[in-house]
Amino acid sequence: MTAALRQYLVITGNYWAFTLTDGALRMLVVLHFHQLGYSPLNIALLFLFYEFFGVVTNLAGGYLGARIGLNRTMNLGLLLQVVALAMLAVPAAMLAVPWVMAAQALSGIAKDLNKMSAKSGIKLLVPAGQQGTLYRWVAILTGSKNTLKGVGFFLGGVLLMAAGFRGAVVVMAATLALVWLASLCLLGRDLGKSRAKPKFTDLLSKSRAINVLSAARMFLFGARDVWFVVALPVYLATVFGWDFWQVGGFMASWIIGYGVIQALAPRITGHGEGRRPAVLWAAALALIPAVMALALMTGSGASRAVVVGGLVLFGVLFAVNSALHSYLIVRYARADGVSLDVGFYYMSNAAGRLLGTVLSGWLYQSHGLPACLGLSAVFVTVAALVSLRLPKPAT
Numbered sequence: 001m002t003a004a005l006r007q008y009l010v011i012t013g014n015y016w017a018f019t020l021t022d023g024a025l026r027m028l029v030v031l032h033f034h035q036l037g038y039s040p041l042n043i044a045l046l047f048l049f050y051e052f053f054g055v056v057t058n059l060a061g062g063y064l065g066a067r068i069g070l071n072r073t074m075n076l077g078l079l080l081q082v083v084a085l086a087m088l089a090v091p092a093a094m095l096a097v098p099w100v101m102a103a104q105a106l107s108g109i110a111k112d113l114n115k116m117s118a119k120s121g122i123k124l125l126v127p128a129g130q131q132g133t134l135y136r137w138v139a140i141l142t143g144s145k146n147t148l149k150g151v152g153f154f155l156g157g158v159l160l161m162a163a164g165f166r167g168a169v170v171v172m173a174a175t176l177a178l179v180w181l182a183s184l185c186l187l188g189r190d191l192g193k194s195r196a197k198p199k200f201t202d203l204l205s206k207s208r209a210i211n212v213l214s215a216a217r218m219f220l221f222g223a224r225d226v227w228f229v230v231a232l233p234v235y236l237a238t239v240f241g242w243d244f245w246q247v248g249g250f251m252a253s254w255i256i257g258y259g260v261i262q263a264l265a266p267r268i269t270g271h272g273e274g275r276r277p278a279v280l281w282a283a284a285l286a287l288i289p290a291v292m293a294l295a296l297m298t299g300s301g302a303s304r305a306v307v308v309g310g311l312v313l314f315g316v317l318f319a320v321n322s323a324l325h326s327y328l329i330v331r332y333a334r335a336d337g338v339s340l341d342v343g344f345y346y347m348s349n350a351a352g353r354l355l356g357t358v359l360s361g362w363l364y365q366s367h368g369l370p371a372c373l374g375l376s377a378v379f380v381t382v383a384a385l386v387s388l389r390l391p392k393p394a395t
Contacts, residue, residue, distance in 0.1 A: 010186045012141055014074055015118045017179040018081060019145045021172045022111050023152020023255065024159060025085070027248050029100070030233050031157060032165045044230045044361025046097065049105035051357050054350030057112040058343045070117040077113030078180040080106050085173035089166055112350060116343050118145075140263050147263075150255025157248020209332045209391050214348035216278065216386040217325050221349050223379035224318060225356025227289070227372035231364035232311075240304065250308075258315040265323030275390035278324050282384035285317040286377050293373035307369075321383075328390075 026047075033043050064073055084106035087099070118141060159168035233251060236242045242250070261268075269277050292310035296303060329345045356379075363371045 010183070011074070011118050012144065014078065014179065014183050015114060015141065015145050016148050017176060018078060018111070018114045019148045020152045020155065021081060021085065021176050022107070023149035023252075024156035024168070024172060025088075025107060025152075026229075027153045027156030027233075027251070028160055028165060028168055029104070030230065031160055031237075031247065033100075034234060034237060039361075039365060042097075042361070043234070044357050046100055047104055047229070047357050048354070049101045050108035050111075051350060051354035053105045053108040054112045055347050055354060057109045058116055058345075058347035058350055060343075073113050074117035075180065075183050077110045077117065078176060078183060080110035080113070082173050082177045082180060084110060085169045085176065088169045089173065092166070095165075108350075112346060116346055144259060144263060147256045147259030150252040150257075150259060152252075153255055154248050154252030157245055157252075160248075161245065207332065208389075210329070210345060212386060212389045213325060213328055213332065214345045216282070216383045216390075217329075217345060218348040218352035218355075219379045219383040219386065220282070220318075220321055220325065221352035222356040222359075223285075223289070223352075223376040223383065225353050226359045226363065226376050226379065227369065228360070229353075229357045230360040231369055231372045232307075234364065235307070235369050254311055254315050257312070258319045261316050261319035262323040262326075265320050265327075268320055269324060275387055278321070278328070278387040278390060279384050281317065281321045281324060282380055282387055285314070285321055286380035286384060288314045288317060288377075289373040289380070290377035293370045293377065296370040296373070 029046060030043055033046060038046075084103045087103040087106070088095070090099070156168070159171065162168075163171065233247050236247045236250065269281070288310055292306055292314075295306045295310075329342060359375065360372060363375065
């Protein structure tokens, strides 16, 4: 086993462990506070700092990774997640909204430090010119991460029923602390540290390709989260009358399938170079939420078939779009100071999630699921139009 492969496996293992706790925590918070009687908008606001600090962290984290090394930013992310989980293990009387929002803020910082470090690290482990290998490694990392996030959704529902909210976060904090200790010993030193110390002004990307791709990514993830984060689990629990096992299990299955498709994306799309694949796959995706919204508004067909079937189709096409973007950002990023470009891109990703999360709670509470789906279609269409400005493949 080569040194590069060993480091890839360590990075992937860290990413997997973190993702399990991240997915479980999101499902725990949504279901627990829905059970306590919180409105969809109030639940969405619990994630406000999680998403906001994701924007800030990706921008500053790329700079930090280039200066001190990606090994340190990844380990810092693991440690902060342990602290965030420990904050939620307090007695129920102390779980006031500001306290939960503060814990979610730490979790948001931790998640994006971890993600930025993992995606940037891969760029440095694949020799220059081996773009097929780079696409496959990125797809495997991203797809497996999302598969485990789905497992985390299911785990969150199971732990909530088996151990309660407090017991669940204690178990996750203890497990992740062990992973953090192992990572301190195994992850290579100075991975990703830039040879030239970056200036603070280098935070903003000067590359047209990075800027265009970042804008498309923002609308793509806003389109997912505007109906998936808050509106969908609340809809499944209230309209369909599903219990925590069913909601967590269904959403977990969706994320797992989504992750599998992401890992297989290179086989589905062939090469992922240039703007054509990004535009065509986004255009196809925009049709799904548009048709779902129309079907729910007109009352044509059973709502269960529309939501479940539509979500499956959305997941397949969204997975391909996301995998293409994940490859292109690593492809376009500079080798020296890669975390700066990747951090800027994932800042836009976090901005899309922030926008989608807040709109998900507000739109669902005021206009219902069809409005969330309609805005999702608009956002994906914008992502497709923005992608038209990506550079053509190099000849």
